[in-house]
Amino acid sequence: MRVVVAMSGGVDSSVVAGLLHEAGHEVIGVTLQLYDHGAAAGRKGACCAGQDIHDARNVADRLGIAHYVIDSEQAFRRNVIQAFADSYAAGQTPVPCVACNQHLKFGDLLGLAHDLGAEALATGHYVRREDGPAGPELHRAVDDARDQSWFLFATTRSQLAFARFPLGAMASKAEVRAEAARMGLPVADKADSQDICFVPSGSYADIVARLRPDAAAPGDIVDAEGRVLDRHQGIGRYTVGQAKRLGAATGQIVTRIDPATRRIEVGPRHTGSQKILLRDCNWLIDSPAEPHPAMVKLRAREAPHPALIDFAAGSVTLAQPALAAPGQACVVYDGTRVLGGGFIQ
Amino acid sequence: MVLPATDPLYLDANASETLRPAARAAILAALDAANPASIHRLGRAARHILEKSRETIALHCHARPQDLVFTSGATEANALAIHALGANRPLLIGATEHDAIRAPAQAAGRAVTVPVTRSGVIDLAALERLLAAHQGALVCLMEANNETGVIHPIPAIATLCAAHQAILHVDAAQSAGRLRTDPLGAGAASLALSSHKLGGPKGAGALVLAPAIADRLTPLIIGGGQERGRRGGTPDLPAIAGFAAAIAVIGPEEAPRLQRLRDQIDDGARALGAEIIGQDAPRLPNTTCLAVRSLPAQTQVIALDLAGIAVSAGSACSSGKVARSPVLDAMGLDALADCAIRVSLPWNCPDDAPMRFLDAYQNSITRALHKADRSHIASAEPVV
Numbered sequence: 001m002r003v004v005v006a007m008s009g010g011v012d013s014s015v016v017a018g019l020l021h022e023a024g025h026e027v028i029g030v031t032l033q034l035y036d037h038g039a040a041a042g043r044k045g046a047c048c049a050g051q052d053i054h055d056a057r058n059v060a061d062r063l064g065i066a067h068y069v070i071d072s073e074q075a076f077r078r079n080v081i082q083a084f085a086d087s088y089a090a091g092q093t094p095v096p097c098v099a100c101n102q103h104l105k106f107g108d109l110l111g112l113a114h115d116l117g118a119e120a121l122a123t124g125h126y127v128r129r130e131d132g133p134a135g136p137e138l139h140r141a142v143d144d145a146r147d148q149s150w151f152l153f154a155t156t157r158s159q160l161a162f163a164r165f166p167l168g169a170m171a172s173k174a175e176v177r178a179e180a181a182r183m184g185l186p187v188a189d190k191a192d193s194q195d196i197c198f199v200p201s202g203s204y205a206d207i208v209a210r211l212r213p214d215a216a217a218p219g220d221i222v223d224a225e226g227r228v229l230d231r232h233q234g235i236g237r238y239t240v241g242q243a244k245r246l247g248a249a250t251g252q253i254v255t256r257i258d259p260a261t262r263r264i265e266v267g268p269r270h271t272g273s274q275k276i277l278l279r280d281c282n283w284l285i286d287s288p289a290e291p292h293p294a295m296v297k298l299r300a301r302e303a304p305h306p307a308l309i310d311f312a313a314g315s316v317t318l319a320q321p322a323l324a325a326p327g328q329a330c331v332v333y334d335g336t337r338v339l340g341g342g343f344i345q
Numbered sequence: 346m347v348l349p350a351t352d353p354l355y356l357d358a359n360a361s362e363t364l365r366p367a368a369r370a371a372i373l374a375a376l377d378a379a380n381p382a383s384i385h386r387l388g389r390a391a392r393h394i395l396e397k398s399r400e401t402i403a404l405h406c407h408a409r410p411q412d413l414v415f416t417s418g419a420t421e422a423n424a425l426a427i428h429a430l431g432a433n434r435p436l437l438i439g440a441t442e443h444d445a446i447r448a449p450a451q452a453a454g455r456a457v458t459v460p461v462t463r464s465g466v467i468d469l470a471a472l473e474r475l476l477a478a479h480q481g482a483l484v485c486l487m488e489a490n491n492e493t494g495v496i497h498p499i500p501a502i503a504t505l506c507a508a509h510q511a512i513l514h515v516d517a518a519q520s521a522g523r524l525r526t527d528p529l530g531a532g533a534a535s536l537a538l539s540s541h542k543l544g545g546p547k548g549a550g551a552l553v554l555a556p557a558i559a560d561r562l563t564p565l566i567i568g569g570g571q572e573r574g575r576r577g578g579t580p581d582l583p584a585i586a587g588f589a590a591a592i593a594v595i596g597p598e599e600a601p602r603l604q605r606l607r608d609q610i611d612d613g614a615r616a617l618g619a620e621i622i623g624q625d626a627p628r629l630p631n632t633t634c635l636a637v638r639s640l641p642a643q644t645q646v647i648a649l650d651l652a653g654i655a656v657s658a659g660s661a662c663s664s665g666k667v668a669r670s671p672v673l674d675a676m677g678l679d680a681l682a683d684c685a686i687r688v689s690l691p692w693n694c695p696d697d698a699p700m701r702f703l704d705a706y707q708n709s710i711t712r713a714l715h716k717a718d719r720s721h722i723a724s725a726e727p728v729v
Binding site (some may be wrong): 028065068070071112115116117 | 643644647648650651709712713718
């Protein structure tokens with residue numbers, strides 16, 4: 001069948017393209033150009049494409065499959081980069097990879113795949129899509145260390161029906177690299193991507209300050225009683241749970257950020273709450289009418305917490321208090337299966 | 346790659362014209378040539394090829410052979426014209442120019458853009474105002490646009506330029522060989538040509554000059570003083586031989602035939618609801634620019650490619666990314682600019698091309714515009 005593969009130029013999506021091609025499908029590689037690489041690297045007039053796009057083209061050429069580069073700069077700027085900065089300015093913790101999956105990979109790219117008459121969209125994500133009695137289910141990857149299910153909770157059921165994740169069943173990254181080497185792909189030894197793709201220097205505070213200068217205005221660091229402990233250089237440099245850059249409050253963590261007063265409130269490290277309200281929920285099951293026990297993850301890399309989920313109300317009651325950062329995702333699991341989730345209010 | 350059942354149908358001649366057999370033969374014959382600057386008989390034989398080629402191309406441009414400077418292509422010819430003729434002059438460039446004009450003019454730091462009308466033709470009244478405001482300018486305009494095929498009225502423009510002590514450089518990359526016009530005779534100072542846009546090989550081009558200015562040209566590349574000191578470097582003889590052979594074999598019957606096929610495509614596309622960009626202006630016989638509202642050009646180009654039909658859209662950068670067309674932007678097309686593809690017929694376009702194109706075009710439009718309920722795709726078939 002005709003399958004569109006989202007090719008980033010990395011080893012994972014390259015292996016996906018290779019495996020599907022070997023399996024006899026008509027593979028169409030598509031790379032989204034998300035930002036002007038020349039501008040990101042600070043080189044005026046440089047070629048607009050980064051090395052990753054050239055790598056994707058080289059892999060497609062090696063495999064002998066069609067490959068296209070799609071200009072997604074506008075959509076990425078609006079839905080991911082601007083949303084990233086806006087999130088900081090609102091005192092929230094952004095999750096740009098979720099926004100990118102939601103709006104670009106499973107939004108615009110999936111639409112393109114449909115327009116091209118493809119029957120599926122495959123990506124290099126480490127998750128599994130299993131067929132259950134009530135339709136396709138989203139599950140954690142076999143390789144727990146690589147699992148990306150947390151980042152894909154916002155995938156809707158109809159998007160999931162169209163999606164394929166061939167790497168979810170791989171035992172390890174080493175196995176993926178071995179496949180790449182076996183197929184002679186020029187990216188077999190390429191380093192894994194790091195951090196946030198559109199912040200090559202790692203200095204996200206610069207981007208936030210440029211897009212939202214208000215988030216770079218100084219303010220007070222206060223304790224729970226409102227006593228001023230120190231000053232800060234902009235709420236865009238802080239997220240809830242952060243222990244760095246606290247000056248005289250070192251040893252504590254950020255517990256609350258108030259964008260209106262630009263106050264950063266700190267508290268002891270064990271601070272937390274039991275009740276979490278969610279917005280923009282996406283449920284991958286028919287919501288049970290009664291609250292339902294399950295496990296939740298409040299950040300990408302942490303052990304899951306037992307909780308009681310009220311699907312209809314979009315609220316979560318944790319068995320033990322934990323720190324929930326507004327803006328982050330709360331993803332609900334039943335064993336390996338992702339039941340959905342929402343953004344923490 | 347899974348290839349379509351039939352050979353790809355090439356409708357992207359404005360990106361690169363199909364190589365003409367006469368050009369291929371001339372290239373092969375010149376591959377063993379010596380250096381045309383050498384004294385010995387083999388050098389003389391090479392020089393013979395070079396100068397015969399120069400005569401052939403100059404004749405086609407109604408120019409003297411000694412006024413033709415071979416370059417690596419139209420990009421270099423345009424850059425040389427701006428460098429040599431535009432020094433210390435204001436630069437007036439058309440709003441729909443190719444980057445080969447736009448980029449060097451902007452790099453010079455004194456480019457002024459001349460607007461076009463909604464049909465893509467240069468706005469003569471605006472040009473006259475700008476000429477009056479910028480006396481003694483170098484005006485750089487393409488004779489025919491690469492994306493729409495829209496033709497600027499070079500004789501009228503040349504007359505305006507002369508009235509304001511301006512000189513006119515014409516980028517004839519798309520029009521040479523396709524239009525039987527004479528820009529130099531109309532008063533242009535120089536003409537940029539590209540071999541591969543008229544059926545020769547890539548890697549050759551020319552700047553053809555009016556006699557009065559031909560000898561005082563400051564080179565971009567100094568080197569060994571080749572081309573009478575106007576362009577250093579050993580000329581690419583096989584490419585130049587192919588260039589000349591291509592221009593020599595273009596017959597008068599070619600354009601009317603392509604126009605007939607192009608008009609069939611226009612009629613069929615209109616019937617499918619497409620808009621023809623620049624249809625009210627004179628256009629190249631082989632070119633049409635079709636837009637379907639709310640259907641992104643990149644989707645159309647990819648869908649047609651998968652159906653075995655090669656067309657293009659916008660300006661492709663080296664990443665292969667399809668970017669929004671500045672040409673269509675300049676025509677004030679707004680959102681429609683994102684939805685236009687260019688169909689450009691090569692000299693050997695088969696007679697069934699309109700039928701094959703329209704068939705695939707209809708399929709891709711129908712599929713994308715009638716986004717049916719996608720739930721039918723829910724049947725889960727494992728892929729690996």
